[in-house]
Structure formats: structure tokens, C-alpha cells
Amino acid sequence: MNGNAITVTGLTKRFGDKTVVNDVSLSVRKGEIMGFLGPNGSGKTTTIRMMCGLLEPDAGDGSVLGQDIRRNRRAIKRRVGYMTQRFSFYEDLTIAENLHFVAGLYGMKPKRQVVRDTLEDLGLSSRKDQLAGKLSGGWKQRLALAACIMHKPDLLMLDEPTAGVDPKARREFWDEIHTLANDGLTVLVSTHYMDEAERCHRIAYISYGHLIAQGTVAEVLRNANLTTMIVTGDQVSEAAKALKNAPGVDQIAPFGATLHVVGRDAVALKTSVEAAAKRTGCIAGPAETSLEDVFIQLMGGSEDNMQ
Ligand SMILES: Nc1ncnc2c1ncn2[C@@H]1O[C@H](COP(=O)(O)OP(=O)(O)OP(=O)(O)O)[C@@H](O)[C@H]1O
Numbered sequence: 418m419n420g421n422a423i424t425v426t427g428l429t430k431r432f433g434d435k436t437v438v439n440d441v442s443l444s445v446r447k448g449e450i451m452g453f454l455g456p457n458g459s460g461k462t463t464t465i466r467m468m469c470g471l472l473e474p475d476a477g478d479g480s481v482l483g484q485d486i487r488r489n490r491r492a493i494k495r496r497v498g499y500m501t502q503r504f505s506f507y508e509d510l511t512i513a514e515n516l517h518f519v520a521g522l523y524g525m526k527p528k529r530q531v532v533r534d535t536l537e538d539l540g541l542s543s544r545k546d547q548l549a550g551k552l553s554g555g556w557k558q559r560l561a562l563a564a565c566i567m568h569k570p571d572l573l574m575l576d577e578p579t580a581g582v583d584p585k586a587r588r589e590f591w592d593e594i595h596t597l598a599n600d601g602l603t604v605l606v607s608t609h610y611m612d613e614a615e616r617c618h619r620i621a622y623i624s625y626g627h628l629i630a631q632g633t634v635a636e637v638l639r640n641a642n643l644t645t646m647i648v649t650g651d652q653v654s655e656a657a658k659a660l661k662n663a664p665g666v667d668q669i670a671p672f673g674a675t676l677h678v679v680g681r682d683a684v685a686l687k688t689s690v691e692a693a694a695k696r697t698g699c700i701a702g703p704a705e706t707s708l709e710d711v712f713i714q715l716m717g718g719s720e721d722n723m724q
Pocket residue numbers: 432437455456457458459460461462463464
């Protein structure tokens with residue numbers, strides 16, 4: 418196996434006459450945390466399912482953990498931990514009982530030891546006798562993670578693992594993901610949260626089935642080549658009205674008492690923003706472009722690709 422845990426090229430999947438994943442090529446290095454982003458229905462789950470051997474692609478090739486994604490799907494499934502969007506437990510069983518059940522299901526041995534080690538590794542030992550149904554969102558997520566790393570996979574596929582979980586629990590969950598990656602596990606994680614994208618080594622952005630950006634956060638920001646300005650003052654809503662459809666203005670978004678204005682044409686944007694600020698008695702200045710600005714821009718630009 419080379420230094421990549423995942424290398425896929427041209428992955429394509431159709432459902433009926435709809436191409437939901439279209440010519441996706443992606444590589445993830447061993448030990449890397451790769452964030453997978455994109456709007457709802459853009460094809461993230463379908464891509465993940467093809468990469469972990471659960472779904473056969475209509476076109477494209479690749480290898481995951483050194484195994485061919487078409488010929489060796491069973492071998493891949495054994496080495497992958499997959500946390501689906503809607504994982505489920507027996508709510509009336511405890512954490513430990515749930516893990517015993519999963520360990521039994523997959524024939525893990527020695528069962529007691531495996532469960533004890535997993536509880537320990539994920540900081541669940543002190544809660545092992547709590548009923549799964551009574552856990553808060555963050556602890557449920559941790560239990561789900563425990564269940565999918567119990568067989569010591571080499572690759573973790575996490576599909577929106579922290580949806581609906583509070584910021585502190587999300588941060589702790591991500592600390593855990595980093596610990597696992599430091600121990601050599603490769604992680605591919607889909608998310609809609611920008612702060613989570615920023616915690617990945619690299620990110621990939623998919624829209625309407627097309628992979629349209631890939632790289633470190635800094636690279637994705639740089640390649641988007643956007644300029645951002647902020648407008649502050651008492652009349653920002655007037656400034657926003659003046660900027661609607663103005664030359665160079667691609668996005669306008671209020672953030673509290675300031676207006677965030679983004680565009681691809683730096684010169685035109687600056688001219689429009691400064692004129693609008695002057696007219697409304699506001700102040701205009703430069704600002705950093707955020708990852709969210711980039712994704713909103715990418716989303717707008719790729720609608721033409723919809724199948
Ligand atoms: N088994 C299937 N049969 C038909 N259509 C499907 C099937 N699975 C997914 N789709 C469609 O494929 C598209 C991509 O879905 P997918 O779940 O991969 O997107 P996603 O990026 O994971 O979305 P989300 O962020 O909402 O989870 C959607 O339009 C979905 O309705």
C-alpha cells in the first residue's frame with residue numbers, strides 16, 4: 418500500500434436517471450483527517466458508501482486500505498469503521514451492554530476484554546452502567562464512536578457524527594478524533610459545521626455530485642480567490658439595499674451590526690462597497706474571507722451542474 422488510505426478516481430453513481438456522484442477523484446493519506454463537505458443531497462453519503470464497500474460504483478476505480486473497491490469490498494468492510502447518520506442503540510440497555518451486544522454480533526474475542534478496552538479508550542468506563550436511552554447527545558455520539566472502533570479498524574468513515582450536538586461535546590468529540598488519528602487511524606468525516614472543517618488536515622467539497630474543491634483549509638481559501646469587505650455603521654441595512662446587484666458584489670450577509678460583503682472581482686467590489694458606505698454614512702474596510710464565504714460561493718457557482 419502507498420501512503421494513501423484512500424485513492425479513488427472517477428467514482429460515479431446513478432440512481433435512475435439521476436447522477437448523484439459524478440466523476441469524483443479523491444485521495445486521503447494514512448493518518449489524515451479528511452473533512453467532506455457539501456450541501457444536503459450533494460452525494461457525500463453515497464460517496465462514503467462506495468468507498469467503504471457498501472455500494473458498487475457505476476464507474477470509477479480505486480483502492481481503500483490497499484484493497485480494490487470493486488473486487489475486495491468484503492475485505493474493505495472488515496477494516497473500516499462506519500458511523501452512519503442515524504445510528505441506533507438499544508435504549509434500555511446500558512453502554513456496556515450495548516457494546517457487548519455489538520462485540521458479540523461481530524464475534525470479537527476476547528469479548529469482555531475488547532469491551533473493557535473500548536470503554537477505557539473512549540472515557541466511558543465511569544458511565545458504563547448508564548442506560549443508552551438516558552445519555553445526552555454528546556455521550557450518545559461517543560457510544561456510537563466506541564461501537565465502530567471496537568474492532569480496531571484502520572479507517573473511520575463518520576457521516577455527520579455531531580449533528581445536533583452542543584459545541585462543548587462537539588469539541589470533545591473532535592479531540593477524540595484527533596487522538597485516534599495520532600494513533601494512526603485515517604478518518605473521513607462529513608460535516609456541515611465550518612469549525613469542524615477547520616479541524617481537518619484537509620477538506621473536500623462536493624456539490625451536486627461534483628468534487629469542486631480539495632486541499633487544506635488555507636489552500637481552499639486561497640484558490641477561491643475571493644475578496645471580503647465589512648461595512649459598519651447605523652445604516653448597514655440601507656448599505657445592504659444599495660449593494661444588492663451592485664457590480665462585483667456576489668454575497669451580502671449581515672453579522673450583528675456589520676455587513677459582510679464578498680466578491681470575486683476585488684476592484685469592482687471595493688468601488689461598490691465604498692460608494693454604498695459613503696452614501697449611507699457607514700464605514701467600509703477589508704476583512705478576512707471565511708471558509709463559509711467560500712462554500713456559499715461554491716454552492717452558488719455549481720448549481721448549473723445539477724443533473
Ligand atoms: N438509494 C437511493 N436511491 C435513490 N436516490 C438516492 C439513494 N440514495 C441517495 N439518493 C439520492 O442521491 C442524492 C445524494 O444523496 P446523499 O445522501 O449521498 O447526499 P449527502 O450529501 O450525504 O446529503 P446530506 O448532507 O443531506 O446527508 C440525493 O438526491 C438522494 O436523494
